[in-house]
Amino acid sequence: MLANLKNLIRYRGLIQSLVARELKARYRGSVLGFFWSFINPLLLLSIYTFVFTVVLPNPNPVTKPYALFMFCGILPWNWFASSLLEASNSLVSGGNLIKKVLFPAEILPMVNVLANMVHFFLGLTILAAFVIGYRHWPDLPGLLWFPVAVLVQLVFTTALALFFAALTVHFRDIRDLLSNLLMFWFFATPIIYPWLDPNVIAYRRFFDLNPFTHLAVSYQEILFFPGPVGHARWLLALGVLSIGLFFAAYWFFDRLRDSFAEAV
């Protein structure tokens, strides 16, 4: 297992070019091309903003301006959710590669996670535009935590991506299961409602069990809420958990590796 992990370093050039290919190929042939990376989150944002400021206004004043608040949570969530959905399918759709080319299969889900990370970074520029537009500046020292949050999310997402990718090879219904699970998970995470809401606090223990709560809240504290990043300790704990999770998922993936070429 460790040898295989070390092997991955040799393949970093391949991962790099596959990510580049993924990004290039995604919008090839579409008129707006790369702009879709911006348009998607913008559209999402305008819908949610309309719903939660006009139709069902959020009474909690801490969420003003609401669009910006929500965007801080929805960007990382999109990275997370798209990565898992794509990665769970990656081994099946890349079956040709696994069957015909000697190729470390874990690269495929990892490429999905990384490509979506690039989209996440692109989305950040829109976030920056909103920050400037609303003149709602984050605290500078808190921003130092931002790379940590990204790193924790990267490890956490990769771990789950590996797990689901390996499992989908044997159980194709993981894909459908996952899209429903993610829907549920999205609403169970304080992304469109604030963590500080009294109704949420009542169920705090429940929310604490959800790993993505800590990521979303961390992003919100770093980018949106004034004051120090109080959630940093949770973030670090999640980081440690994610590393453990990654090794477990990698071990699981490694155990199933030999069956991929036959089962996909």
Next chain:
Amino acid sequence: MTYAIELEGVSKIYRRYSGRQFSTLKSALLQRNILQNLRPNEVFPALTDVSFTVPRGSTYGVIGKNGSGKSTALKLVAGITKPTTGRVTVQGRISALIELGAGFHPEISGRENVFINGIMLGLAKREIQERFDEIVDFAELRDFIDAPVKTYSSGMYMRLGFAVAIHVNPDVLLVDEVLAVGDEAFTHKCLNKFGEFRRRGKTILLVTHSLSLVERFCDEALWLDGGRTMEHGDPRRVVDAYLTKVERDEAAQLAQTTARAVEDASRHEQAGPSTGEATVSGPPGEHESQPTEGRWGSREVEIVDVALLDRQRAQAFVFQSGDPVAVRLKVRAHRPTADFVFGVGIFNAEGVCCYGTNTYLEDMDPEALDGDVDVTFAMEGLELVEGTYKLDVAVHKRDGYPYDYHRLLYTFRVNSRVHDVGIYRPRHAWNFSGNVRFKDDRS
């Protein structure tokens, strides 16, 4: 002696989960016996106890019919799958020409795909940069290299895949039946490239159906059948053994075809399509308008049995071109007659009459026929090119009135090591005088 590839007692068993057809989690969970369901209930041995070694710098051919385990063996050597038992050792960088362009992404350009494919096959970016022009020239795709791969024809796609794989500059090259991808010129280019590999002391493992390629190119060969080693060693010997087996299988199949045709024909007996109408008694087949197989006639004289006999006078269905062949008819005359003609005709698969004759045409005047007799039509040499042929036999009156007519009921096969064309192969030899030389077969 150093070996580039070494297989020791390798077996590969594929598992089939026929009880878990839809492979859904739900059904697995619902049935509660998830563990039992995950256990294979059927196994398929793709390879059984196969051992061979390929010395460094040699070319090794693997032959066998479809499903004999050739490709599995190659995948094991490539490391794509792991053996169930046994050991596979390979030394040096491998490049596998198993499926060309397997990693190509249709939406991006040929240029980008060359880079990504090259990296996948183990090249560094810099190495691809250096070889890029060479690759593109080899694939003959200079004008299209910046077009998306989805616009390529399948030939272009394969050529590009081949070009990348061959420029990986491996120590061990694995080739799985990929020479059929291009036109004649490209195939020659590929063969030249293989030749160059050989000269540079690289190891090649070749899986192919082209036996002549194995004979010409390989230092050693392996014949797999049903996942077991049937023969290995000198390519000519292995190919010969393989061909013998193929012939035996073919003969069995032809015997079956013939038996079925005869049975069918006897069941749907025709009353005789042209009783008495055929005025001229030509060779059978010539005056016959009926193109399909069948049997008809009055049966006053009956052909009870038809057999093709080989050199040893034993019944056979497969012959080598030029072999002596005899057609033996067992004929029973139910009442004595003085008006009879025996005829034989040979047709190729397209229905062209290759040869036809009868005793009347050859000026044999019938006098008497009674009881059980044997009629043998002996050919000194069956001078036909390779192919499947059908046989007509008949006994009829001089005016064409059929006693018993067997049309295209008997199938036989002529095999040949020379793939010449046409129908008839005259006995021949090439003679040269002056300064004419041919290269040695194995270059």
